[in-house]
Amino acid sequence: MFxxxxxxxxxxxxxxxxxxxxxxxMGKLLTQFRLGLLKKMYPDKNLKIETSQHTAEFYKKNGFTIMDIVPDGFAEGIDKYTMKIEFKSELSN
Incomplete structure (x- = not known):
């Protein structure tokens, strides 16, 4: 987390x-736990992640939306996906 x-x-x-x-x-559990901590610690901050095409779908399933895609943004063949999440009520518990 950052x-x-x-x-x-x-x-x-x-x-x-x-x-x-x-x-x-397990990944979903870890992600939801970490999102819950961030929501409690920084409720007024925007939340984002930068990931690749290899994990973007996982984060979409966990509530993130794609904001930007930079082809080869991390390295050749590894695109950079910038994603954000809007907290849902189940994350604030």
Missing amino acids: LDEKKNETGLSWGMIHAGYHGQG
């Missing part, structure tokens, strides 16, 4: 689950 006071943003960074555990709900 906080950028200059940009009035907070967000997720480096939340990974070992590939052998993908598809078991």
Whole structure:
């Protein structure tokens, strides 16, 4: 997780689950837990994530929307997706 006071943003960074555990709900659980912490700690901040095309769909399923895509934004063949989330009532509990 990070906080950028200059940009009035907070967000997720480096939340990974070992590939052998993908598809078991652990990533969703970790993501929802971290989002809940951010909502409590920084309720007035915008929340974003920068990720690749390889994980963008996962974050869409967790409530994020795509704001921008930069082809090869991280490296050749790895696009940079900037995404944001609007907190839903279930995250504020």
